[in-house]
Amino acid sequence: MSAYFIRRILWLFPVLFVVALITFSLMHAAPGGPWDRDLSSRQVDAGTQKVLNAYYGLDKPLWRQFTAYVFGDVSSTTDKFVCGLVCGNLGPSYRVRGSTVQDILFKPPKGKGFEYSRFGYSLRLGLISLVFAIVLGIPAGIFSALKQNSLVDYLSGFISSVGISIPSFVMAIFMIIIFATTLHWVSVVPKSWDEAKAWVLPAAVLGFGTLAFATRLTRASMLEVLRQDYIRTARAKGLHENIVVWRHMLRNALIPVVTILGPALAGLVTGSFIIETMFSFPGMGRAYVTAISQRDYSMILGTTLLYVLMVSLANLSVDFLYVIIDPRIRLEE
Amino acid sequence: MAVDNMKTNKVVALNALEKRRFRTPWQEAWGRLIRNKAAVLGVVLIVSFLFIAAFANVLAPHNPLQLNSGKDFLPPSWIETSASGKHGDPEFILGTDTLGRDVLSRVVYGSRVSMMVGFAPTLIIMLVGTFVGLMAGYYGGRWDNFLMRLTDVMYGFPDLLFFIIALISLRDTWLGQFMNGLFLLFFALAIINWVGVARIVRGQALSLKQKEFVEAARSIGVKDSQIMLRHLLPNALGPIIVQGSFLIPGMIITEAVLGYLGLGLKPTTNPDAFFITSWGSLMLDGQTSINAQPYLLLAPAICVALVVLSFTFLGDGLRDALDPRMRGRA
Numbered sequence: 001m002s003a004y005f006i007r008r009i010l011w012l013f014p015v016l017f018v019v020a021l022i023t024f025s026l027m028h029a030a031p032g033g034p035w036d037r038d039l040s041s042r043q044v045d046a047g048t049q050k051v052l053n054a055y056y057g058l059d060k061p062l063w064r065q066f067t068a069y070v071f072g073d074v075s076s077t078t079d080k081f082v083c084g085l086v087c088g089n090l091g092p093s094y095r096v097r098g099s100t101v102q103d104i105l106f107k108p109p110k111g112k113g114f115e116y117s118r119f120g121y122s123l124r125l126g127l128i129s130l131v132f133a134i135v136l137g138i139p140a141g142i143f144s145a146l147k148q149n150s151l152v153d154y155l156s157g158f159i160s161s162v163g164i165s166i167p168s169f170v171m172a173i174f175m176i177i178i179f180a181t182t183l184h185w186v187s188v189v190p191k192s193w194d195e196a197k198a199w200v201l202p203a204a205v206l207g208f209g210t211l212a213f214a215t216r217l218t219r220a221s222m223l224e225v226l227r228q229d230y231i232r233t234a235r236a237k238g239l240h241e242n243i244v245v246w247r248h249m250l251r252n253a254l255i256p257v258v259t260i261l262g263p264a265l266a267g268l269v270t271g272s273f274i275i276e277t278m279f280s281f282p283g284m285g286r287a288y289v290t291a292i293s294q295r296d297y298s299m300i301l302g303t304t305l306l307y308v309l310m311v312s313l314a315n316l317s318v319d320f321l322y323v324i325i326d327p328r329i330r331l332e333e
Numbered sequence: 334m335a336v337d338n339m340k341t342n343k344v345v346a347l348n349a350l351e352k353r354r355f356r357t358p359w360q361e362a363w364g365r366l367i368r369n370k371a372a373v374l375g376v377v378l379i380v381s382f383l384f385i386a387a388f389a390n391v392l393a394p395h396n397p398l399q400l401n402s403g404k405d406f407l408p409p410s411w412i413e414t415s416a417s418g419k420h421g422d423p424e425f426i427l428g429t430d431t432l433g434r435d436v437l438s439r440v441v442y443g444s445r446v447s448m449m450v451g452f453a454p455t456l457i458i459m460l461v462g463t464f465v466g467l468m469a470g471y472y473g474g475r476w477d478n479f480l481m482r483l484t485d486v487m488y489g490f491p492d493l494l495f496f497i498i499a500l501i502s503l504r505d506t507w508l509g510q511f512m513n514g515l516f517l518l519f520f521a522l523a524i525i526n527w528v529g530v531a532r533i534v535r536g537q538a539l540s541l542k543q544k545e546f547v548e549a550a551r552s553i554g555v556k557d558s559q560i561m562l563r564h565l566l567p568n569a570l571g572p573i574i575v576q577g578s579f580l581i582p583g584m585i586i587t588e589a590v591l592g593y594l595g596l597g598l599k600p601t602t603n604p605d606a607f608f609i610t611s612w613g614s615l616m617l618d619g620q621t622s623i624n625a626q627p628y629l630l631l632a633p634a635i636c637v638a639l640v641v642l643s644f645t646f647l648g649d650g651l652r653d654a655l656d657p658r659m660r661g662r663a
Contacts, residue, residue, distance in 0.1 A: 026498050
């Protein structure tokens with residue numbers, strides 16, 4: 001058991017390394033350097049480019065740049081060893097002058113707590129939409145299974161097939177047009193993200209796919225549990241219906257639902273950047289999209305690695321949870 | 334009279350039995366599929382979108398690139414007066430965009446990219462995935478190990494992030510210039526998605542190769558390649574087709590997302606080009622005027638939603654028809 005998890009955690013490092021390698025090589029396959037991308041501002045002349053390249057270590061051979069990025073290297077200007085990715089140093093941003101990538105992502109504005117950093121904003125949005133999906137989705141699934149083929153079942157079945165197939169950013173367009181443009185319940189660009197009202201639409205849109213998936217899965221696994229012998233036994237010995245549902249059915253039916261939480265959380269994290277952009281949400285997803293349009297390579301590279309790390313950790317923790325709640329599961333050693 | 338009736342009933346029943354006996358599993362599956370109303374609706378919609386995509390140049394009422402000066406920002410023809418005080422023009426059914434181009438024609442042309450992106454990479458993925466999956470499942474050993482390690486790394490890399498990175502960095506190289514950037518998009522989509530198909534085929538091959546009929550074939554000296562082609566492949570075809578039908582909407586969504594981020598098809602001003610715009614880039618254009626002119630965004634969004642829903646309906650129907658045990662599962 002523990003050996004399995006230790007191996008899984010150790011396996012994270014080669015995965016991250018390979019992802020870093022792929023991302024790094026793709027970034028460097030792009031023609032041109034970081035200084036001649038930005039067409040909106042004044043162009044950097046050749047001499048300055050040379051100085052900048054030397055300052056950021058971009059004049060060194062590629063393998064050396066990569067090891068410098070991952071492990072660290074001796075800085076050419078100060079002769080001190082600068083630790084790389086392994087110390088959590090994501091390097092300087094090419095576009096936002098004077099800031100490192102980790103500053104942009106994790107540093108909150110002055111006088112505010114960590115939850116006001118870009119990462120904090122995205123984390124809050126992801127968690128809110130996950131809670132929204134679970135709190136609505138699981139009861140809806142349970143109810144549809146218990147009242148199979150009723151009107152409520154058909155309705156929730158229809159809503160969940162729409163939710164699963166329509167991509168979240170198309171849903172966002174519909175929602176914005178209905179609730180912001182036509183009904184004026186919320187404004188498209190809220191004045192402040194401290195108001196709870198502003199969070200409703202982005203969280204609902206982001207969580208809708210997960211909600212639909214959770215509903216479907218809960219319903220399917222409830223229906224399977226319903227037909228089991230031990231449910232009939234429980235009823236036959238005269239247990240109260242509430243106890244049958246809560247203690248015998250739910251405990252078993254929710255096990256497969258837990259397994260989707262990992263991919264769901266991963267989907268919420270990576271799916272968020274398009275939703276964040278549409279709602280002008282101040283999270284790291286929008287920072288990522290901005291970095292894409294500005295071709296801020298170090299920012300793209302750093303954020304991608306952070307996303308991959310989060311997705312892997314989400315999957316790992318769910319596997320862990322799975323073993324804890326279901327003693328029948330034996331993971332391969 | 335009553336006896337007569339019974340007799341004919343019996344004959345009808347026997348005839349039905351006779352007919353049923355000669356139905357192959359594929360015919361059975363076809364019968365189940367066409368009884369599924371949602372799947373049939375999906376097929377009808379997909380065929381109509383394919384038709385629109387193929388004959389976009391004939392069906393589009395206007396040239397999608399033509400700028401109609403003074404007629405920009407028109408609302409759809411059924412709207413009397415829009416927020417910006419313009420009146421609908423029956424000539425432009427869905428109105429015009431910021432530059433006065435006809436929205437309907439642009440949406441019609443956009444279907445070409447979505448249809449192409451749905452089918453072309455999927456075809457490559459199915460071929461490569463099936464080949465590698467069969468080899469890995471049948472031979473095991475080194476092929477298998479390699480495939481499993483590869484999938485471990487790829488599952489760690491969120492798909493969309495890979496597409497974004499690949500498209501950004503290779504966009505200005507010769508690979509990214511080819512076919513206005515569409516080739517690179519297909520390539521990136523195929524490189525990520527073949528692994529999933531390979532894994533499914535591998536699982537099928539692993540369980541099928543234990544079956545008696547494979548053992549029987551091997552004992553009479555059938556070659557490995559023949560066993561894979563004649564015995565394993567036809568039996569694994571159902572899950573492969575189902576997987577393919579679920580891949581297509583995923584591709585279309587990905588293209589729309591990337592187009593929306595400005596990374597998909599490169600906009601062209603060449604009127605002879607086959608691919609002129611995509612629904613993703615239309616949504617990107619419409620995004621800026623979401624308050625004043627929501628129709629710009631709504632038209633491509635509805636198209637994406639319709640196509641994706643159709644493919645999902647078809648996929649659900651195919652799964653129920655080809656693999657009846659899976660019916661009703663999430």
